[in-house]
Amino acid sequence: MSASLLQRVARVIALIGLFAGSATAWADETCNSPYVTNLIKGQEDYAYVWTLGVEGLGDGSDKLVTIDVNPASLSYGKVLNSVSVGARGEAHHMGFSDDRRFLWAGGLDDSKIYVFDIGTDPGKPRLVKTIGDLPQQTGFVGPHTFYALPGRVLVGNLSNAQDHGGVTGLALYNNQGDLIQMYPMPTSNGGDGYGYDIAINPQKNVLLTSSFTGWNNYMRNLGELVGDAEAMKHFGNTVVLWDLKAMTPKKVFSVPGSPLEIRWSLNPGDNWAVIATALTSQIWLIKQDASGEWQAKDVAVIGDPSKIPLPVDISIAADGKGLWVNTFMDGKTRYFDLSNPEHPSQTYEKVTGKQVNMVSQSWDGKRVYITSSLLANWDKTGENDVQFLRGFDWDGNALTQTFEVDFYKEKLGRAHHIKLGSKALKAAYVEQPEQLSSRSR
């Protein structure tokens, strides 16, 4: 080959490499598994909302609701599609498969796992598989977190089929929905066996898990629960650091007060994650010390912990410099400056609803989405039981609401987890998933 051709090819490669690099900047919320691909480029088109059914409202079933969130669209802020699963099982969280063609969603009460095809037509998700035997196959109950690994989905559960308490484990499925392996949460060396969120740092070969509570508590009326001192003892107080490759627990941190959502900083070179505790209203930092040993410490309080504002979801900025925190009881969305993760400081707050739960942001941080439902039996009642997806613009100083979908007015149910979608993610080359569909149980 001539030198001139080599040089020409090298120039083409360099140019395309630059283009490809810029095109893959994440524009989606920052909490996805690092193994999720097919990243949204720029403005998201859809918000998928996993919605709890309410008896007597619409068909009363849990459903995946698709909402147009592109301001340039004529149907901006409108419901585009709704896929009912035909059952009410305490819809809660969702997660993409690694190729982002499928969205896995779980029910905390009936322990069913639903797989929606969002690759064929991202604006019209389709239910293609239901896994209904999680308790029978694993002994676990309450599939909560769906976290993509290459070709697999790691499911973090909340409870167990034996006593419906908080001791549980992780279940690993392949993308076809076949169970591969189970990993019990550790109950020795300080482990309480409880589970909740999953967060992976591939470069460190580290997986973190947090801990909530079992079916006996999360399906109980919140008012009754907090008045039951014995029941309130049964919340998780640990974060576990796992060897990702070996899938074995390496260290158990004592993190009192039910540590929930975990977010690694995505800033290159950072080696820390933050976690918010629900009952003690704190932000905890998991970070390597100077000797490389992982340590955990509380670094900030959220609101007035004595009033139990109940921090629920958090969303970290793409550069690791800021953190949104939703507190359910006071309906506030708070922003913390994370420039120094050892000392987060709150710089902004706004009441965004009478009750707020999930918060997601676009990769550029300019758009923030908030929903309202925590759990069917924990949501507020009467006039305080408002159910919505609200969109906001964030200019660095204030949140400005841009749209609202009233989930009661639309007869949909209780709005819970949010995932973002794009028209550009339509699969065009690979045949549709008939093989997966035909194996539905």
Add this chain to the structure above:
Amino acid sequence: MWSNPSNCRRARADSAGTRARLLPAALALLISSGGALSHEVSSAKADFVPPAPGTYRLERIQAVPDGEVVDTRNRSARLAKYTQGHITLLSLMYTSCADPSGCPMALYTLQKVRRDLEREKSTGSRVRIVSLSFDPKHDTPEVMRAYGAGEAQRHSPVPWVFLTARSPQDLRPVLDGLGQDVRVPADEAEAEKPANLTHMLKVFLIDRDGWVREIYTSNFLVPQVIVNDVQTLLLEDGVKLR
């Protein structure tokens, strides 16, 4: 902290003519020879010491689906011929992918893995590498032969086979079964000009029985991790590592 998974895109050529056919071979040559691309292509970086072979278990993720493939001498065969009986590293790729964190990264990494395995004499003839194109329209047996010549023809106890297919339809069971997404912009799907192919980089570690035991995306494509995984499977097979 971590890199984005790869979305490969094809290096555009002016036509489907001579330069387009030369481009894949030029890309492979640039990567393997340490040429102009070598400063851009590297393996994934791990900030940890990979666990030693045999100290962990690789789960049986899924069976490898079968399909009709074609070798560089235009001979048809079932894919199972290349995914059973040996420990196999199967790379799904296309030759004109030019994303440094895409197919060139897989090629570069597998070259390093091959060299490392060659030094482990107990590997013997138990391990092979297979590169299978998912762009059969442009990656003909002739193109694959030119692309893989440097590795396929080199004498090694770790053979490297380059495969393509007669049509996208022949590949669909394999791609769907392995969860290998490939996306083509609709307006370019039927065009004669080279298309942009967007896909997630995946390399599959397959055991002797044809089960996928690990899947490496751009975050996981660390040569020492792959070598240790291969050796973990060798230990399972009763091979004594030296």
